[in-house]
Amino acid sequence: MELDDRAEDLASDLGVDKEEVKADLQNLVEYSVPIDEAVQSLRRKYGDGSSGGSGTPSSKDVAEITPDDSSVTVTGVVLTAGKRSIRYQGSDHVIVEGRLADETGVIDYTAWEDFGLSPSDTITAGNAGVREWDGEPELNLGESTSLSFLEESLEVPYQIGGDAQLADLQTGDRAVTIEVSVLECERKTIDGRDGETDILSGVFGDESGRLPFTNWDPAPEIEDGGSVRIENAYVQEFRGVPEVNVSEFSTVTALEREIDVGSDTATMDIGDAVATGGVYDVEVAGNLLAVRDGSGLIQRCPECYRVIQKGQCRTHGDVDGIDDMRVKAILDDGTGAVTVVLDDELTERVYGGTLEDALEQAREAMDQEVVADTIRDRIVGREYRVRGHLSVDEYGANLDAETFEESDDDPAARAMAFLEEVDA
DSSP: HHHHHHHHHHHHHHHSSSHHHHHHHHHHHHHHHHHHHHHHOOOOOOOOOOGSSOOOOOOOOOOGGGGTEEEEEEEEEEEEEEEEEEEETEEEEEEEOOOOOOOOEEEEEESSSSSOOOOOOOEEEEEEEEEEEEEEEEEETTTEEEEESSSOOOOSSOOOOOOOGGGGGOOTOOSSEEEEEEEEEEEEEEEBBEEEEEEEEEEEEEEEEEEEESSSOOOOHHHOEEEEEEEEEEEEEEETTEEEEOOOTTTEEEEEEEEOOOOOOOOOOHHHHHHHEEEEEEEEEEEEEETTTTEEEEEEEEOOOOOOHHHHHHHHOOOOOOOEEEEEEEEEOOEEEEEEEEEEHHHHHHHTTOOHHHHHHHHHHTTTTHHHHHHHHHTTTHHHHHHEEEEEEEEEEOOOOOOEEEOOHHHHHHHHHHHHHHHO
């Protein structure tokens, strides 16, 4: 095993206990630190001079820091600082995450020790480790970091604090503060890392848009609905779009005033929408070119609700399937294509009948595909406007539709507008 071999070699080089080195190395690797970088970090921790010589790492402006740096000394202002719990070798460890800035730029950091960081603190971090995260450098502040607080504040051209609107949030944001309306909320029981646990999931909204959320330590202020202020939330990717995560370290406060929720959604060309990598609430328009296999009448697993084939669920094996309906259709606007997925309600609408009607048609024809054929005849070749949640992964782009309406735009007028734009 590579980790065992690297730990043994490292312990031999440093003259320290192998099990201690192995535990430290495994901790770093479990937090997605590349093993080569983890080894260098431990060499610095245990005082090995071969990883770059003795002495203090060079001071750098934030904009100069790259993933190739092993360690740096940097001075900056703490913009945000938020606690989060992660799991290390079966036990919980509290870290502090946020953003640090100077006059030249902003960088994310993770503090493995409790340095007492707060927004607006001006600090100098000596021997701060650097790792690559999502293609960008990130500071690691740990045991080997010497951190001092400066009395003289550093002026930076960035907002201190994590106040943000939903439309501004991106995957990886930490210690954010939002004021939102709880649009949807559902309590669920899941298999968590400590067994069955209750969570809240749903949708937040503000004037800029909407995003899904998960509340890992159910807050009554969220479950009661209404408007809330949430401090120290973080953002992770879920099904290709940003999701707000509210943890046990988040502060949730009910607001007496209402939060206006914007009714408009982003309208984009399909190509531009797909290029974002995922948008929770977007509207696109295009020609419906085809209805894909797996549309019409389907069956789902009664346990996980996934679509099953020939009575087989990939997770639960042989099951008695539940009848359902859906449509998977290809929508193209010339800039790109996306698979639009219609749920049972929208599918019944385009089919022109209920699930029971579809089952009866299939029985009479002794062919389940007759339902999908009927849907094809009704929608293929027409132009539609679709609003929903776009996710993009290695299998392509999928738009889970909330609305699916035939476009009432005048094709001739659009063509004239296009020609005028070209002429201009």
